[in-house]
Amino acid sequence: MRNFKSLITGAAAIMLSLSVLGQNSAPQPKPWPVPDEFKNMKNPVAKNETTNKAGQVLYTKLCASCHGKTGLGDGVKARMLKDFPGDFSGAFYQNQTDGEHFYKTKFGRNEMPKYEGKCTDEEIWQMVNYMRAFKK
């Protein structure tokens, strides 16, 4: 009877630690609040072949090392990051507004670098446009 009890306790402990580990490794972005004035911003850059190409060149040069060439969060540096950079092909990303993508790219957070001062607003909007192409 005593053995049975410790077996159950042991199994429960293993299950608990597995669920805790599972939570840590699951790519769940932490909430990242964006002020309304950014959220509702209109993208001033028209979507066409020229601006798409410009966005692609910038994205490949500046972002793909972490976010991956197709935005899956599998760039060569991604492995070394503490936080999952996100899956740009999925609904969580694609359901955000252009303004939210713009804000997060411009100001960054933790391991996500800020591009304020490194890219012009126009360049950031071009990348925001380009990253819509990752939608599955």
Ligand code: HEC
């Ligand atoms: C050094 C690695 C790294 C580079 C380079 C990088 N990012 Fe990120 N990015 C991250 C990480 C990590 C996160 C997740 C941050 C968080 O949630 O705190 C992130 C998050 C984001 C988000 C928010 C995603 C979401 O679903 O909310 C956007 C948008 C973004 N990055 C765009 C870019 C763009 C555009 C570039 C290039 C100009 C870029 N990133 C370059 C690491 C990087």
